[in-house]
Amino acid sequence: MEFIQLIFFLVIIIPSSIIHEYSHGWMADRLGDPTARYAGRLTLNPMAHVDTWGTILMPLFLFFITGGRFLFAYAKPVPFNPYNLRNQKWGPAMVAVAGPLSNLSLAFVFGLLIRYLPISPLTIFLTVIVYANVLLAVFNLVPIPPLDGSKLLYAILPDSMFKVREVLERYGFIILLAFIIGGFQWLMPMIVYLTGLFTGGTGLF
Numbered sequence: 726m727e728f729i730q731l732i733f734f735l736v737i738i739i740p741s742s743i744i745h746e747y748s749h750g751w752m753a754d755r756l757g758d759p760t761a762r763y764a765g766r767l768t769l770n771p772m773a774h775v776d777t778w779g780t781i782l783m784p785l786f787l788f789f790i791t792g793g794r795f796l797f798a799y800a801k802p803v804p805f806n807p808y809n810l811r812n813q814k815w816g817p818a819m820v821a822v823a824g825p826l827s828n829l830s831l832a833f834v835f836g837l838l839i840r841y842l843p844i845s846p847l848t849i850f851l852t853v854i855v856y857a858n859v860l861l862a863v864f865n866l867v868p869i870p871p872l873d874g875s876k877l878l879y880a881i882l883p884d885s886m887f888k889v890r891e892v893l894e895r896y897g898f899i900i901l902l903a904f905i906i907g908g909f910q911w912l913m914p915m916i917v918y919l920t921g922l923f924t925g926g927t928g929l930f
Contacts, residue, residue, distance in 0.1 A: 735784055735798060738857045741831060742800040743774045745824040745861060750803035752823035756816050758809035766803045776801035787905070797864060797905075802871075814880060821876035825862035832858040836923030852924055859919045863912055869904060870897030 747769055750761030761767050766774070775781075779799040787796055810816030832855045839851050868878035870893050879890055893900070 735796075737854050738784075738796070738798050738861065739775075739780055739800070740771070741828060741854075741858050741861055742780070742798055743769060743771055744827050744831065745865070746774055746800040746803045748823040748827035749820055750805065753803070753805040753810070753820045756819060757811040758805050758807070758820075760805045760809065761803045764804055774800035774803075790906070797860070818877045818880035821873035822866075824873050825865045828858040828862040828865075831855075832862070832919070832923045836925065839923075840925040852920070855923050856916070856920045859916050859923065863916050863919070864909075867901075867904065867912070868893075869901045870894055872901065 747767065750766050753760065754762050754767060776799065779801070784796055784798045805820060807813070807817045807820075810820070812819070835851050835854045835858075839848050839855070842848050842851075865872050866874040866877070868874040875893060875897070878893075882889060
């Protein structure tokens, strides 16, 4: 991926990641935890969500260490208190899944637009929007902390496997970094398939 493509990708993925984080806060608020609302994070104003490392520095770092094969950005995590949630077992998982679901919803909406437009520079731009949001959704559902998929995993794991959670929490960042460098290609077939599914097989994916 060339540097110009990197900038183009970031223009798309940063707003998508902001919507992702907003959705976490919105779901938590609906489920009984007003922490994000009190912190002023239930807003789509980018200034409330931009994270220096996750939104700016990390994408550049990933661009160079992966040779442009993998790019990812995230907004500042929305705070929430799981003890305020009405459902203590599934509440955290529902808050976590709200983020990826918001990205899949965006992919669906922009995919519908693509289906009714002729192939042009505009449809290529819209396809990148779909791709970026599918990537955000699929990657965040990987069950490695601090990704959203880990919260879903914790809700499913029986109490007898608490040690698994401890190990993941302790070494999550190392495991995640290793996955990004050596295992992300395993997700690409699913990301490409879902992008093609949402766009109706325009030939761009």
